[in-house]
Amino acid sequence: MTEDGAPREASGRAGVTSTRTSVEGEILRGAVRAFERAGLGFCVLNSYADYPERIGSDVDAVAEDPARLPRLLSESRNATLVQAARTRAAAATYYVLCRWHEGRPRFLTLHVGADCRRHGRVFLRAEEFLEDSRPFEFFRVPSPAPEFAAYLVKKVHQGSLEESRARRLGELYREDPAGCGRYLRRLLPAAEACLVAEAAEGGDWGPVRARMARLRGAMSGRVDWERPLEVLLNSLGDHWKRLQNAVRPPGLMVAVLGVDGAGKSTVMAALERDLGPAFWSTKQYHGRALESPLRWTKRVREQRRRRDAEIEAEAGRSQKKPRDPHAKSLRGLGLSLVKLGAWWADFTFLGYVLDVHPRLRRSGLVLFDRYYQDLLVDPRRHRYGGPLWLARFAGRFFPRPDLVILLDAAPEVLYARKREVSLRETTRQREAYLDLVRKIPNGRVVDASRSPREVAAQVEKLILDHMSERTARRLGL
Structure with a gap:
């Protein structure tokens, strides 16, 4: 955010360094540098407007090869990797990094996956975020259309859409209506896609909130119909990881x-x-x-x-x-x-x-x-x-x-x-x-x-x- 509370633009900010970076922001900066040195594509997905001054609970991100992250994080010596736990719904991994500051431990949590996935269903892949990503502070963020699509998938599957989240979806849609429209038609049937588009244009998200369950079913059903084998294999893999967590709890x-x-x-x-x-x-x-x-x-x-x-x-x-x-x-x-x-x-x-x-x-x-x-x-x-x-x-x-x-x-x-x-x-x-x-x-x-x-x-x-x-x-x- 700027001093007057307006969102900062992602474009044109490459190389800009904040003067009020938090401890968590410094940990994130070190991790991003390690990824860049290794040539690993990495993109922060959402809720990054206040970074690096203020970072919330975790940093949602996507990487082109997440399997390389643990070693890069461990070898960077930027912070200590103390935890790695996989989430079943998103098939991503939480990496918890720790650095001591003024006698107390401070933590940054990276929630990183290879795609936008929910319960075995892949809605967007890593290359869609990375190929047109934009610089923001010292890291990269998606272009408006894939960020809009991924954020919509996340909120629909969570079954909630707070007013601030709805405003962010509207901002992203207005930046690229054509691109967001293409993603909506890919994710949803025509009627549901029009419903979301009208809400993003007009700012009235009430009808969308009232149909969250229907939107979730439509999104999931489309992927189930188009790629049933992939969904089955992903679901089996998620259950296997869940069994591993039961045997070796994180x-x-x-x-x-x-x-x-x-x-x-x-x-x-x-x-x-x-x-x-x-x-x-x-x-x-x-x-x-x-x-x-x-x-x-x-x-x-x-x-x-x-x-x-x-x-x-x-x-x-x-x-x-x-x-x-x-x-x-x-x-x-x-x-x-x-x-x-x-x-x-x-x-x-x-x-x-x-x-x-x-x-x-x-x-x-x-x-x-x-x-x-x-x-x-x-x-x-x-x-x-x-x-x-x-x-x-x-x-x-x-x-x-x-x-x-x-x-x-x-x-x-x-x-x-x-x-x-x-x-x-x-x-x-x-x-x-x-x-x-x-x-x-x-x-x-x-x-x-x-x-x-x-x-x-x-x-x-x-x-x-x-x-x-x-x-x-x-x-x-």
């Missing part, structure tokens, strides 16, 4: 452990805030170890605690007391074994299978405050009265996090922060955690005696290093 599951007072909640809040842009979603799970996110008993207990607190407040006896996690007695052997089995079934099926794994499959970040290891370190907290060897054995069958991070500090520091248990018990738990996490191949120990920002930055670096190594290994880099 998301990340991290368990944060530590004695009370280590700062787990503070660090997890920082992780969710700082690392969120690298994932499609984030979710935290709090509470005692093994508690499924779908357990209804947790809601019942919380309601009971709130009710008791309200009663005490009305009676004038409301006074915050230190919580003693060891106040309740241990369960008997039989009940402990039943509870251990129930925990496993509850977490594995209701928790992991139905909630956690789908998030990981969709490239989500899942953070656990406490995990199964807490039961082994502090069985009294969970009232487990069975043999520890059996608990260790059962732990082998629980879903394993990608990373287990222990926030560690001197016992005196931990005890000074939170005095729910004695210093002696704090010391014992700390030693037990260290012994346990050091035996886990993916266990990491972080010094939690430093400032919360320093601790969070160290944990974030561990997570991003792990993601970078995993991505390089999966891509064969």
